[in-house]
Amino acid sequence: MRKITKTTKALILFGAAMIATAGVVQADGHLGKIKERQEAMKAVGGGIKIIVETAKGKRAFDAAVIKSAALTIKTNLEKAGPLFPEGTGEDSGIENRAKPEIWLDEEGFAAALKTAIAAADNMAGVAKMADLMPALGQLGGGCKGCHEKFRAPKK
Amino acid sequence: MKRKTVVLFAGLVVVGTAVGLFLSRPRPLEANVLPQHNVDLANGKVMYDAGGCISCHKPIKGADALLPSGGSQLKTPVGVFYPPNITSDKATGIGGWSDLQFVNAMQRGISPDGRHYFPAFPYTSYAHMKTSDVLDLKAYLMSLKAVETSSNKTTSIFAAPMLRRGMGLWKRFSLDTRVFKFDRSKPKSWNRGAYLVSGAGHCNECHTPRNIVMGLDFSRHLAGGPHPEGKGKVPSLRGLKKRKRFTDVADLNSALRFGEIMGYEDMSSGGMGDVQTNLSKLPEADTKAIAEFLFSLQ
Missing domain, CATH: 1.10.760 (Cytochrome Bc1 Complex; Chain D, domain 2)
Structure with a gap:
């Protein structure tokens, strides 16, 4: 009898520890995902900067540079997409700007992301300066389309 | 003694209500404020875009997205508003409004039937506009296609009619009706x-x-x-x-x-x-x- 009690106690303790660990891992996982997607979006921003500087004439047009920037944007958008699991929004306790609309309108979010990825893909094919501005309109519009609905204002 | 108190209290309520109603009464502009004005549609469009009318008077899904036929939700912490149809439709829009009614709505926050608007409609800012610009805006709205709408929902907020009247008191503190003043020292x-x-x-x-x-x-x-x-x-x-x-x-x-x-x-x-x-x-x-x-x- 006594032995069973001990085992039970041990089991309870073990169980509790597991649950606690799971909680920590979960929170850790969320934090990790938020950080990862923020890094990905920073890389997207880096790519945009190169293209915008070219459009503004602050940087000479170079199709290879544009292509590489566009592909950086595309890859990182694709990477960021799955890094928005439910529970990682602005109300998660971890500071970030993901609005609840992402999960209230999952289809809309996926569609907005898809539009941006397609625009990045289109940008990668820009071969001359004359085509840059229209492609940038589409790409920047892609960023805006998503941020308008799904990104909260700064805290 | 007790009866006296009741009478006194009732008297206070009556007087208080009367004062409240008096102070909160809508005070619209009179027709003599309307300038002699030749309408400038292009300027009306500039006012329309500067004001971003379409953003709040956004049509419901399915309606022409470029026309301000309203009905979409405007969510605020006090409740939901449904900005109305401001196209030229006579029955459900503002096609039947006179210039003075439009100016009173825009610059004094008073509806054609003489009630206060909630300041979710930013007449507190439009009050600073030149009346001629407001008239051009109206002409521009009238030049857009009329859209007939079905809903006449205005707001979900609690005790709306009473609060609406109370806006008259609020306006006494918060509605500055001075038109923008040009600063000669600046370009x-x-x-x-x-x-x-x-x-x-x-x-x-x-x-x-x-x-x-x-x-x-x-x-x-x-x-x-x-x-x-x-x-x-x-x-x-x-x-x-x-x-x-x-x-x-x-x-x-x-x-x-x-x-x-x-x-x-x-x-x-x-x-x-x-x-x-x-x-x-x-x-x-x-x-x-x-x-x-x-x-x-x-």
């Missing part, structure tokens, strides 16, 4: 920018914080504050250069005209995306004027 373009920001553009409604009676606190003019929808902040528009938000007037103008298309990533969230889309339709001289004025705020 014309600066004044144009300041005029668009304070009047039609109604930038203060979000970018200037509010005092305890929810009136705009101009001692902190355009200094940013809590977001009116309840979460997050609206940025300050002061010291844009010092805070390294924009390098110069041209940079800010580019942000207003292109927004995130030119990589200005903070021009999209919190409702600014819609605002920027509307501003991009203004003549470049006007966005530049707005940029010049904002950039001058220290």
